[in-house]
Amino acid sequence: MNQPNSQSVLFDTLTADNGSRIGIVTLNAEKTLNALSLEMIDLLAAQLAAWSSDTGIALVLFQAAGEKAFCAGGDLQNLYQSMLAHHASDQKDDVRANRYACDFFAREYRLDYLIHTYPKPILCWGHGIVMGGGIGLMAGASHRVVTEKSRLAMPEIGIGLFPDVGGTWFLNRMPGKLGLFLALTGAMINASDARFTKLADYAIAQADKQQVIAALLRQPWGASRSENGPLLGAVLRQAESTLEPPSGPLRNHFDVINSLCNRESLAQIVAAITSLETDDAWLKKAAASLAAGSPRSVGLAYLLLQRVPHLSLADVFRMEYVAALHCATHPDFAEGIRALLIDKDQRPRWQPVSEAELTSNGVNGSIISPWPAEVHPLAELGNQFTE
Secondary structure (H helix, E strand, O other), X not given: OOOOXXXXXXXXXXXXXXXXXXXXXXXXXXXXXXXXXHHHHHHHHHHHHHXXXXXXXXEEEEEEOOOOEEEOOEOOHHHHHHHHHHHOOOOOOOOOOOHHHXXXXXXXHHHHHHHHOOOOOEEXXXXXEEEOHHHXXXXXXXXXXXXXXXXXXXXXXXXXXXOOOXXXXXXXXXXXXXXXXXXXXXXXXXXXXXXXXXXXXXXXXXXXXXXXXXXXXXXXOOOOHHHHHHHHHHHHHHHHOOOOOOOOHHHHOHHHHHHHHOOOOHHHHHHHHHOOXXXXXXXXXXXXXXXXXXXXXXXXXXXXXXHHHHOOHHHHHHXXXXXXXXHHHOHHHHHHHHXXXXXXXXXXXXXXXXXXXXXXXXXXXXXXXXXXXXHOOOOOOOOOOOO
């Protein structure tokens, strides 16, 4: 029997009938629900860069090993250890001193930006759990598929972070106040709501995946994205007719969510959501997640969403990078990981303990960059491909 390949990301190509090739990317860390490690990030970035200039590659397909998850987020174990060491050092107040965090977020965000601006179509097959860093991979793909088992969320407030990986960009572009609600509650959504919120483009039954790939191999692929994008879209639209996912909770509660989040201040929004009287289990869980989340993360998510509307995508990633490093310096991020993944007691001790104790200066300071613009670690974003 062949031993399973232990490499965390697998790469292959399939040759279409006309000789063009489809690049296949398979996240291969099934035991960790394909959580995105720094090794995986580097492998993905290098292969995508190589394929970007390969004229024989017509498009790229992202998929994952196993049936449970496309990608459940970032691999937080090494990040946790780096934060503990940084917090105990003489440089604990310098956000630049945690070299691992600086490298991890810089390389992850560069990869996400590369996907957003890639010169070839990227088909992301988002089957199963897609959370945090997984949505970062999926959001920028030109053609995003969800299935009947897809479950998407940005639950970062529960670990003392914020919806990053471009989250403030795509959450801000959702209908009404849905993006704000998802940022503050970390609520999970299904395939139907993923399409409604523009996180996905197509809903296709998982059982039809191999038929879709077979159809892709029959297409007369050309040499440009403008030719190949419509061909890919036509195949996916035809396959989509086999699956009609039920309406999701975001769409069903659209008016309620807009009413809850259409308040004058964050304090009023938090109070409205957490005091909501309802028999709906999904809304109850969302309210409970907000109440249990890091108050500092809630405040930071709200601030970032307010700052995003007039920024370019590259500037959003630069802003999120600074905010992520400030989070790595603050105790809440390490404490959130400890409570969720290390000790697993589900009892994080946040600082501050409530939104009422949160000062605006403390949150606003999290977007102050320690670098001049021209030497920001992500200064080069916006100079490759097209934005």
